[in-house]
Amino acid sequence: MKTKHLDDAQIVELFFERNEDAVSESEAKYGSYLRSIAYNILGNSSDAEECVSDTLADVWRKIPPARPESLKAFFVSVLRRRAVDSYRRSHRLRDIPSQLTASLDELEFLAEDKSDVHETFDTLELSRVINVFISSLPERRRYIFISRFYMARPIDEIARRLSLSRSSVNKELAHIRRDLREKLESEGYSV
Amino acid sequence: MRKINKEDFNSAISELDVSFVSEAVKYEEKLEKRKAHHNVLVRFAATAAVLCIVFGAATAYKLFERGYFGGLEFMTGTQDEPIEYYIGPAYSEYGEQKEINGGASSMIAPRFSDGCVIKLSVSEILGDTYYEPGDSTPYSIAVLNVTEVIVGEGFPSEIYFRCKESEKELLAGYESFIMSIDQIGIENYVMINADLNELKYFPHMFTVGVSLGYGDVIPFNNEKVDVNFYSRAHGIDEINPYDLSSFYDDYPVKEDALELSKVEKEILKHYKKDSKTKYSYITEADVFKTPEARETLTYMNKAGNVFMQTMVSSEEVNYRRIINGFLTEEYISVKNFKEKNCEIEKSNISYTEEDLEAFYGILPVIKSKKLSPYVPPHLKVSEATHSFKNGVVFGFYRKIEGKVCGIVGSIWIYGYGGGITYDTEYELYYPDGGSCIIEADKLEEMISMPHPYVYPPMKDGVVLGISK
Numbered sequence: 001m002k003t004k005h006l007d008d009a010q011i012v013e014l015f016f017e018r019n020e021d022a023v024s025e026s027e028a029k030y031g032s033y034l035r036s037i038a039y040n041i042l043g044n045s046s047d048a049e050e051c052v053s054d055t056l057a058d059v060w061r062k063i064p065p066a067r068p069e070s071l072k073a074f075f076v077s078v079l080r081r082r083a084v085d086s087y088r089r090s091h092r093l094r095d096i097p098s099q100l101t102a103s104l105d106e107l108e109f110l111a112e113d114k115s116d117v118h119e120t121f122d123t124l125e126l127s128r129v130i131n132v133f134i135s136s137l138p139e140r141r142r143y144i145f146i147s148r149f150y151m152a153r154p155i156d157e158i159a160r161r162l163s164l165s166r167s168s169v170n171k172e173l174a175h176i177r178r179d180l181r182e183k184l185e186s187e188g189y190s191v
Numbered sequence: 192m193r194k195i196n197k198e199d200f201n202s203a204i205s206e207l208d209v210s211f212v213s214e215a216v217k218y219e220e221k222l223e224k225r226k227a228h229h230n231v232l233v234r235f236a237a238t239a240a241v242l243c244i245v246f247g248a249a250t251a252y253k254l255f256e257r258g259y260f261g262g263l264e265f266m267t268g269t270q271d272e273p274i275e276y277y278i279g280p281a282y283s284e285y286g287e288q289k290e291i292n293g294g295a296s297s298m299i300a301p302r303f304s305d306g307c308v309i310k311l312s313v314s315e316i317l318g319d320t321y322y323e324p325g326d327s328t329p330y331s332i333a334v335l336n337v338t339e340v341i342v343g344e345g346f347p348s349e350i351y352f353r354c355k356e357s358e359k360e361l362l363a364g365y366e367s368f369i370m371s372i373d374q375i376g377i378e379n380y381v382m383i384n385a386d387l388n389e390l391k392y393f394p395h396m397f398t399v400g401v402s403l404g405y406g407d408v409i410p411f412n413n414e415k416v417d418v419n420f421y422s423r424a425h426g427i428d429e430i431n432p433y434d435l436s437s438f439y440d441d442y443p444v445k446e447d448a449l450e451l452s453k454v455e456k457e458i459l460k461h462y463k464k465d466s467k468t469k470y471s472y473i474t475e476a477d478v479f480k481t482p483e484a485r486e487t488l489t490y491m492n493k494a495g496n497v498f499m500q501t502m503v504s505s506e507e508v509n510y511r512r513i514i515n516g517f518l519t520e521e522y523i524s525v526k527n528f529k530e531k532n533c534e535i536e537k538s539n540i541s542y543t544e545e546d547l548e549a550f551y552g553i554l555p556v557i558k559s560k561k562l563s564p565y566v567p568p569h570l571k572v573s574e575a576t577h578s579f580k581n582g583v584v585f586g587f588y589r590k591i592e593g594k595v596c597g598i599v600g601s602i603w604i605y606g607y608g609g610g611i612t613y614d615t616e617y618e619l620y621y622p623d624g625g626s627c628i629i630e631a632d633k634l635e636e637m638i639s640m641p642h643p644y645v646y647p648p649m650k651d652g653v654v655l656g657i658s659k
Binding site: 068069070072073074076077080081084088100104105107110111123124126127129130131134135139142143146147149150151161162163184189190191 | 194195196197198199200201202203204205206207208209211212213214215216217218219222223
């Protein structure tokens with residue numbers, strides 16, 4: 001039997017009331033979803049589990065004052081940052097066979113991290129450029145972009161969710177990569 | 192120039208506007224909702240739904256010929272020849288890329304393995320530009336003649352191929368192509384021509400979702416495959432791994448256009464030899480083998496149904512009801528049809544003989560559409576800022592509160608603010624002839640699911656950027 005979860009507004013209210021049920025309800029409602037994204041980024045279950053726990057704690061600290069419009073998206077964005085931090089720490093020790101590594105490797109026009117020519121970047125400026133790029137994409141491509149490069153979803157999973165063949169998703173990704181490259185170049189980035 | 196590495200990119204992505212994440216989450220939930228309501232429909236929705244229209248129309252035509260419709264009007268003039276559609280092995284069953292004959296890869300072959308492979312020549316490129324809602328790419332339409340049927344049968348002699356406008360001259364530069372229906376999709380389409388202010392039917396509309404590429408079409412000049420076509424089509428030298436650019440370099444016989452079908456046969460033979468699974472085209476007789484499946488077939492015939500047949504995978508076959516060429520939500524799915532205990536799944540909504548006798552024929556409504564009397568209901572259009580590109584009119588049926596309602600959608604597409612914008616309107620027709628205008632969101636609510644052709648109108652001032 002399917003468990004009935006609280007709706008997001010109720011969970012957010014629990015956070016505001018500093019009621020710890022907010023955490024358990026969030027875990028019950030979004031735990032497995034978040035774990036799958038964490039696993040895609042980190043490539044191992046125990047790290048993913050730890051990442052989800054940290055994310056729940058982070059969100060507990062952020063709400064209030066934050067009152068997210070979409071609680072699920074809020075969790076995903078917090079988790080992503082947390083998971084990428086963890087990924088970076090681990091990445092120094094070994095190459096992680098995760099979907100995040102795979103998705104970044106697909107962007108073959110970007111230099112490897114070990115590049116000798118590394119400048120200090122204005123991450124927010126680059127993020128702005130990527131924001132503009134994403135907003136120019138049709139809805140489905142936006143979804144594919146976020147799924148692959150933000151949530152690090154496997155291509156097969158994206159295809160399954162969209163009810164497309166893997167090759168169709170691959171084709172969409174190829175065009176996204178090409179257009180992204182053009183966009184970055186037009187904004188003065190060397191790729 | 193600032194040099195980016197992967198870590199820079201990854202960091203920047205983490206700072207993306209959360210609204211994109213929110214949108215993706217909502218989009219995903221919408222997809223899940225669709226699956227929950229109509230698991231099978233979702234698999235059709237984006238691409239196969241359009242297949243349904245034509246193949247359904249084909250079946251409809253055949254049934255019409257046999258007198259099933261009792262004089263109801265069929266889409267006269269939109270379907271000249273019936274199409275027999277065969278079902279082939281699915282992509283997944285080919286497994287990983289494998290080599291045969293010391294070099295050829297199977298990767299290209301599955302695209303042409305679904306029982307529909309035809310050779311065509313370009314007879315004309317229509318002059319108008321068309322846009323689709325949700326897609327700012329300018330498209331042209333090429334009229335293609337079917338010169339040879341390599342796999343399958345009963346194809347129309349002429350099809351319309353929608354390509355990117357930037358690719359039309361490239362397309363026109365070749366003497367022939369091989370195309371696969373599974374790969375490029377097919378739909379029965381109606382568009383309003385901006386210049387002539389009249390409806391234009393495209394009864395056999397093939398489309399590609401993205402730029403022309405390997406697997407969409409195989410181009411020939413002097414019966415030789417031109418591998419440079421793909422780099423020209425993409426405008427870049429990069430060939431994607433799945434495009435298999437080395438295919439013809441590796442394969443010893445690369446000159447003859449018809450070798451493609453031979454390659455296909457070779458691959459099938461290869462898999463037959465190496466696998467216990469039998470790979471052969473599947474027909475109706477293969478599907479309706481068990482008593483329950485035969486009962487399903489009886490039900491379909493008994494009700495004078497207009498079902499179409501398509502392939503989702505070689506483990507599962509789905510039939511969708513089409514009324515006079517227009518899609519409905521009713522489906523029957525035969526799962527594991529190769530097994531002794533195959534499973535039959537039917538949609539919650541089913542159409543009775545009574546339903547089929549008492550629905551409102553929406554085709555005359557569609558045919559009567561003219562551009563000029565219509566004003567987009569939501570957008571404030573000004574000649575100074577909006578230039579009309581084209582319109583789209585289409586129809587489908589849904590059973591609402593026990594009645595079969597026809598739904599006709601109209602879309603206006605304008606050039607605006609350096610990009611495009613569009614507006615939509617939906618009309619609901621009841622069996623008794625009554626009708627009303629209905630908003631897209633209300634319509635989706637009434638039919639309990641998003642529909643691939645239900646587009647909420649764009650808001651005033653919102654511009655969809657032009658894609659290259």
